[in-house]
Amino acid sequence: MDTECLFCRIVAGEIPTTVVHETDTTIAFRDIDPKAAVHVLVIPKTHYPDIVALAADPAAAADVLAASAAVAEAEGLTADGFRVLFNTGPYAGQEVFHVHAHVLGGEPLGPMLAIR
Template identity: 45%
Template sequence: MRDENCIFCKIIAGEIPSNTIYEDDDFKVILDVSPASKGHALILPKNHVADIFTIDEDVAAKAMKLAKKLATHMKEVLHCDGFNILQNNGEVAGQTVFHFHMHLIPRYKNAKNDDMILWNHLEFTPEELAEIRDELK
């Protein structure tokens, strides 16, 4: 399955060049053209699916297994000090290409771009947390 207007589908099909670091029947992994760090890569499922809400559970599981395998390999080869594995869903969450993908971002101590991915922490009362918990059960 492919979306003719999707840049990642075009990369997977070889219509747009990429720096591929891994490929199998289900995934293509490329270096990000606008990286957050040395080695920043993207795991792209070969079949077009927009996000976590629509991806097949087996494909999602394979993507996480591949992320572990590649992160381990990249840490050994690139000698990074830490790792972010990031996956955005929806525009409000920072998704800019609506083809499911996972970011593999090696992190290095004292690097030029060593800031972590952070967010402002909210505070909830114990009662509010209990209400949220009950809604989610």
Template identity: 45%
Template sequence: MPGEVNRDPVCLFCRIVDGEIPSITVHEDDSTLAFMDISPATDGHLLVIPKKHAKDLGEIGADDLAAVTSVAQKLARVQLDKLGATGVNLINNWGESAWQSVFHFHLHVIPRYADDPAKDSLKLPWNPTPGDQDRIAAAAAALTD
């Protein structure tokens, strides 16, 4: 049927897109939906998703990925301007070992607030330290076309 969009009837985010589960929407267009995260890491933490179901970064089409990224960029700028955020994290989790809990591609758009723990309780688990140069080079060689 023309205009029909792929949905997974048991997917939480597809059900939000279809209006079966309420959300606080901050942006909607033909291909994306952005809504507030109900378990926010910071004040203003939101999610941007494609309306078409794609399980993860490996499944999402290039056009939908571009649309989601564009909306995330626009809303990140709004977070800086309207919420007084001092930075923004864009986070995508692909797979359970990367903390993906809802298997519908989504970008977390997380405003950050320097020195304001009342608004920002996010503590990322990665603490950058210098890596082994041989392992870095080996990984680069494997990734190079």
């Protein structure tokens, strides 16, 4: 655990959050600043700074993906569609450097990127 990492502190139970799904290796909770009607973050309980580091552990990567799908199903997003998004690095807007998937849906999401 990285004691400076916000998400590690959530995993440790030091910071309260609204958990919507949990496994032995992952935890999913509602984003405090949602960008869609449904906006859930899915993280591995082990600290990986970004998706590149997570990809080096295929089992952990699979767990995050499976948890993301379980969240989408539990939140009722599978019929109309949803988005799973990873931001990696400052250019992509990653704010917390503990890899996390954003599960977004519950309304039309629009284009992936704004036109420049």
